[in-house]
Amino acid sequence: MRTPKILLLTAPGLYGARDYWPLLRHLGASPQSVALDDLRAGKAKLMSFAGLVIPGGSSYEDVVGAGQILGGLMRFWVEELRRFIAYGRAVLAVGNGFQALVKCGILPAFSSAAPTAGFAPNDSGRFEARWVHVRLNTQSHSPFFEGLPEMMELPVFHREGKIILKSPKHLEEIKKNKSIAMQYVSDDGKLAGYPANPNGSIFNLAALSNPQGNCLGLMPHPERFTSVYHHPNWTRQTFRKPNVGLELVRKVVEYAARA
């Protein structure tokens, strides 16, 4: 596998970059931390990279809403980003990064440029830090899901993780074009309410992708399940649960290497 060059976006408070840099290196990628200001100044060109990771955190301290400022600042970049995605390059946006992608209208991917979704505060009215069960959409075209189990456990950490859509027709549309990537489920795999759905997202949406699946945004944090010892119950498991977070990021790197 050739070493894919991956752009790791950084911005004030986007502290997840500190987790992704060593992780991407570990998986054989060549990550390069690039600040949004440097992209704006033309010091780095997105198209020279094989992949993009927008990590989680609390960009600009989420002072006007989670990912709102970052998403707003990214607007200058949207067209280039759309081209990047259209060329089939890998994009992974997690937590705050996902919120920013939604804010700037990249996800969900519709023909209209205007944002059709957003994030609202969790139904519980507070920050939610817990491990959740998610079910992958087996009909998703995402190349990042190849070989991953349909059901997996991942941690979520957010205060505004409730995905809302502009209108019911948008839900139908994302169902139809297979943009639903993951849903929150109970431990027996059924759609369920809180705390299985930790934020009250419509249709238990946990992750969205573009119809081709090479741009994936998700609220659960795969970078926090990269070792079997990250699982909260590893001390009671005879057979340790596979560290699916690592596998998911590995698929992104492998795809980027092929692209």
Add this chain to the structure above:
Amino acid sequence: MASLTRPRGLAVPREAPRSTAAAPPSEADRAQSRTESLAAEWGRSSLSLRVRYQEGGRVRQFKNLYEETVGHASKRLKGACIWPANGIGASYLVLGRGDWALGSGCGIAGGAWDLEMLAEAQRRLAFSLGQALCLNPSAAPILTASFFSLPSPQGTADSAAKILHPKCLAPLFLREFAEFSNRFGVPAPSGGVCFDGSAAPGGAAVIVESLAMMPAKAAKQRARAGDAVVLISSRGGPGGAAFDEVQQAMAQAFRREFFYRAVALGAGGLAEAVLGLSAGRGVSISLEKAAAPDQAASPEELWLSKQDGLFLLAASRGACREIEGLFKERGLDAREIGAFTDTGRVDVSWNEVGFVRLDEKEALAPRRADPVKAVWMGAKTAKRSRSVGGLSASALLRALIADLGVASREWLVRQMDVESQGHTVIKPLQGLRHDGPGDACVLWPHGLTGDSADHRAFAFGCGLSQRMLALDPALAAAFACDEALRNVVCVGGDAARAGFWARAAWPEWREGEELGAVARWLQGLGTAVAGYGVPVVAHQSRFGGRASFFTVSAAAPLADMRKAVTLDIKGPGNPVYLVGLTGEELAGSLYAALWELPGDGFPKIAPRQAMAAFKAVARAISSGLVLSAHDLADGGLAVAAAQMGFSGEFGLHLDLDLLPRHSGAIDDLKLLVAETPSRILLEVRPEKERDVARILRGLPARRIGETIANPILKIKGLDGSVLLEESLSQLKALWQAALPEALGIPARS
């Protein structure tokens, strides 16, 4: 208050005339005086005081209270790996194979219970993280632990000002604090909330401990004469985004060897930071350079006012321009404001005219002519009033487990980011459904060591002993050390290589009985250090609050984190061992506090014997013989057993007659609820029971029962009859509902 503003015996030579138009004499004098006061405050924070201590008819003179009680005892320990660092409270505990170290920054807020307290607590959190970041140029903050002493919602009259009633303010306070903490990207897997009904009315305190990890080799730099002092400021204030930028810029600057030491500015402003950075070397500051171009501040304000989100660097000669450029790229401001000298003095000028001059050695040494007076009147005993007669063991257990001192903290923990950075492998909520309690957390910093095949880790736990503090501060300190240590042992920490961090918030500085309690507390801490053979790595006290509150945190290494255990029962049919003797003394216990019972004497604490037991337990865990371990704390044996059971959803069948106990201990109820320290409950692998027995040989440890499939807690009394049989699911429901009910927040779904 007079003693706060005019310290005695801290006269410093003044040579430079200060009468200029830019800096009027009155302002310079005030600045001089306040700088001296600040230096005196340092003495108080570290408790490095000259003290005349009176206890009964006995008088003892301390030339340096902290050093003679705790400091020397810690440094004398054979094999103790503490490195002194610049500034108060900053030193490192060397872990692993000696190749990496842990240091801690601390923030303490104490005062009236109001919304300003929240802002102050948030500032203290940011400061403690800044302090941790500055411990060493390559330090990476790795953990924060926040401890709250809040008024009890149960003990406060409903007629109290509504907005300040704990039911109204506490949920808001804790939620806002958690959200602020989450913005820093540093996990918060440990901490504690103490709803102290007996604290001064309307008072609260918050202590924040921030741990940083760093390579041990790089932690020894001292300032060099001729090098530059650079002030870093961010426009965003003390929040997480600015902190993230500062952290990254500092890491980059250090990699390029532009600077070698740093300090964070806090309540003492630039003056305190300069003293910390100089650390006795000597420094010359041009104060006018510290003002931002658009800042209209007087020299006194610049020098002494509280400032957040600012840092001071000791930079290599000639690197200032590069530093300025590097920080500017991240929207941060860097300005050279002075240089180090070798005079041992802090010389501050304003437009080239002397403004403040301080001999550091004179100012920081505890050389007061008159020692401060400290008097200890003797331990108080619990009141003798209501009787517990008629209450069954089941009713007692239900009351204890639903008490706010024991109740689940899940509501708060779920709001804290405990897993950022991906180091937390033993988390604060444990058990089958990740909602049981935890004794301590384990962090596996492979991201920092860069080697995921290296399974070395460290455990972090804490001890709180508020009830005992009101009775005897010395015992409280020893009990908190014991609790912190057994907590880290319960997850597999190596007790023999542990270290303590002791932090305290005290009421107003007053000589006499108030200071006597502080001196007594320090002596207890010193006794624990000598007894357990575990050093106090750093200590800090803050005066001026309303309530007395202290914490002892402990960190201990694990050679292999894969051997760590949690407290939830893992399966049926496993032997259960109790390590440690149980006594009947109840003073300071939750049971005595709930029913205001006669003290029945203080529980006995024997640190040397306890340490032998802790080492044995740690060995059993690291050998893979133990399935789960839980320390016995608030509520005693019954509560600990219930927590283990309901977290793992298996039952326990225990027999009090098998309990290792003090001679003469014959009361079933007392054995059930006594809080004798140094006790740990173990669930051991049945096939390895013989090995466990061998490791525990010669210690007060015995098999007291076994785990069962039926999720009930069944305990037989000394006469063989069933003393208690309770459904664990019901106990768990009580335990989980108590905090939401008390705070008036929705219960967990």
